[in-house]
Amino acid sequence: MPTADHARRRRIWRKTIRYAVLIVAAAVVLFPVYITVVDALLSPQQITHRPPFLYPPSPHWSSFATAFSQGNLGVYLRNSAIMTLAIVAFELVTSVLAAYAFVFLRFPGRKVLFFVTLATLMVPGEATIIPNYQTINTFGLLNTFPALILPFVASGIGIFLFRQAFMGFPSEVRDAASLDGCGHLKFLFRIVVPINRPVIGAFGLFAFLGAWNQYLWPLVVTQSNSVRTVQIGLRQLSGVSFSQFDVLFAGTVIAAAPIAILLVLFQRQLVAGLTAGAVKG
Amino acid sequence: MREASLGYLMILPAVAAFGIFSFYPLVKTAYLGFFLAPPTPNLPSKYVGFQQYSSVLGSSQFADDVGRTALFVAFTVPLGIILGLALANLAQKHIRGIRLFRTIFSSTVATSVAVASTIFFTLLNPQIGLLSYAFGKEGGNGILNNPHWALPAVALVTIWQNLGFTFILMSAALQSLPQDVLEASMVDGASSFTRLRQITLPLLSPILFFAVVIGVISGFQAFGQIDLLTQGGPNHASLVLIYDIYQQAFQFNNPGYAAVLSIALFFMLMILTFVQFWFFQRRVSYANG
Structure with a gap:
């Protein structure tokens, strides 16, 4: 059967081409990260060697230790973690509380206040940075953790997302719960929050990434090492001369590692969080 | 009345913030725009009303800032979406090992703007950067110091950093397409190109629109990559609006000027966010309806 053979050969060809394109695309996407890891494991002499090394012939781990000791990376990572966890915790609490009030409580001005919440989505932090800097300065908070955290204790997107999720909750359940003498706070923390864990988790991860990756605001309000975040620490590190680039490469790897690990652990939730609202699902 | 006070109490933290x-x-930013910075820092700033608004917004520097910002958006958004869609399309088929490729294509979401910029800062370094070596540009002033290449290089870094997100978004969109329509077109014998142009792209158009709007918004907010790679240089070649605001406010001690630029940025982003929100609201109401 020559035609069946022909069709089979065509299928194999197509598959081979598809894999070839996939491999080339993957290599291009991965190359910058791969070469950074390789360079972090080369000595300064090996980094400047031409033609360049594309793998570490004898891994040189000391650059990582130097990045922690001289580059202060350990302190910066800790600072980023403190700032990020505080922002995520505040955003989750304030958003859950406000969304609950908007959905389950009746009070005058509810609609106006929800509109005010939505209006914050139209005010980007970049446009308000000068007075916010002055406010933080007036309260003597420059170079402190509160400076990094306070402007982000509430999130319009969080309130909006949680309100959408809570609105899907059958009101009969709330009525039944209140007949049983279940107060609002108990109802919120025993029933509403546990049931909405997926959306709260997805937003939490989204908020975590946003806070961890912040750049402009931490740059403006921190000058001292004691509160500097890892993103701004990298900026500091990139000022080294190129003979010390092994330390810069190692610092970059260290700065990227926590989020990379987090994403491997929470890949599904991340996809849900990033595509929330954009795609029906 | 207990319900109402509880309601106010629960909303108070968010509304106060x-x-x-x-x-x-x-409001304060708009107000600061009425004051001209003094020639020396010790003197008080001078109230000039709308004069500063008209002089700054009518200046060629402002027009250039907006032009460079628009150019940056034009470099990053279309190419970023095309690449993300191409990768998503490539990784659609369920073949052996596809999960690994999907993980690789989405991997750049793990990089922050600082990590991505530092990676390319070293790759483009004129002394030791591998990209400089590959392009035969080693030893010179470097790509980032070339007025023609600085902004495209920053755009390239941005596209790479956003690729993971775009890939995830486009993959989710492709998976949400009605499979029966696609299968019907395959049975009808439509070629893959015709299928893409006449069926897939029209079905994807809402999500493409969404991707364009958020791409434009994040393009207007792009700061870290400029700060780490070019500081707005060389010779203002990569001086986008947001970087001008930062320099005027925090390096040149000119908050009034920066405030006027901030208000301009606010209005541009407000319009874009409004479009995005209108879209979001519509999608959500469809999904619930």
Whole structure:
């Protein structure tokens, strides 16, 4: 059967081409990260060697230790973690509380206040940075953790997302719960929050990434090492001369590692969080 | 009345934060725009009313800032979406090992703007950067110091950093397409190109629109990559609006000037966010309806 053979050969060809394109695309996407890891494991002499090394012939781990000791990376990572966890915790609490009030409580001005919440989505932090800097300065908070955290204790997107999720909750359940003498706070923390864990988790991860990756605001309000975040620490590190680039490469790897690990652990939730609202699902 | 007071109490933290760090500073920014910075820092700033607004917004520097910002958006958004869609399409088929490729294509979401910029800062370094070596540009001033290449190079870094997100978004969109329509077109014998142009792209158009709008918004907010790679240089070649605001406010001690630029940025982003929100609201109401 020559035609069946022909069709089979065509299928194999197509598959081979598809894999070839996939491999080339993957290599291009991965190359910058791969070469950074390789360079972090080369000595300064090996980094400047031409033609360049594309793998570490004898891994040189000391650059990582130097990045922690001289580059202060350990302190910066800790600072980023403190700032990020505080922002995520505040955003989750304030958003859950406000969304609950908007959905389950009746009070005058509810609609106006929800509109005010939505209006914050139209005010980007970049446009308000000068007075916010002055406010933080007036309260003597420059170079402190509160400076990094306070402007982000509430999130319009969080309130909006949680309100959408809570609105899907059958009101009969709330009525039944209140007949049983279940107060609002108990109802919120025993029933509403546990049931909405997926959306709260997805937003939490989204908020975590946003806070961890912040750049402009931490740059403006921190000058001292004691509160500097890892993103701004990298900026500091990139000022080294190129003979010390092994330390810069190692610092970059260290700065990227926590989020990379987090994403491997929470890949599904991340996809849900990033595509929330954009795609029906 | 207990219900009402509980309601106010639960909303208070969020509304207080919005008031202090969003609405008050917005009004204050507009107000700061009325004051001209003094020639020496010790003198008081001078009230000039709308004069500063008209002089700054009518200046060629402002027009250039907006032009460079628009150019940056034009470099990053279409190419970023095309690449993300191409990768998503490539990784659609369920073949052996596809999960590994999907993980690789989405991997750049793990990089922050600082990590991505530092990676390319070293790759483009004129002494030791591998990209400089590959392009035969080693030893010179470097690509980032070339007025023609600085902004495209920053755009390239941005596209790479956003690729993971775009890939995830486009993959989710492709998976949400009605499979029966696609299968019907395959049975009808439509070629893959015709299928893409006449069926897949029209079905994807809402999500493409969404990707364009958020791409434009994040393009207007792109700061870290400029700060780490070019600081707006060389010779203003990569001086986008947001970087001009930062320099005027925090390096040149000129808050009034920066405030005027901030208000301009606010209006541009407000319009874009409004479009995005209108879209979001519509999608959500469809999904619930």
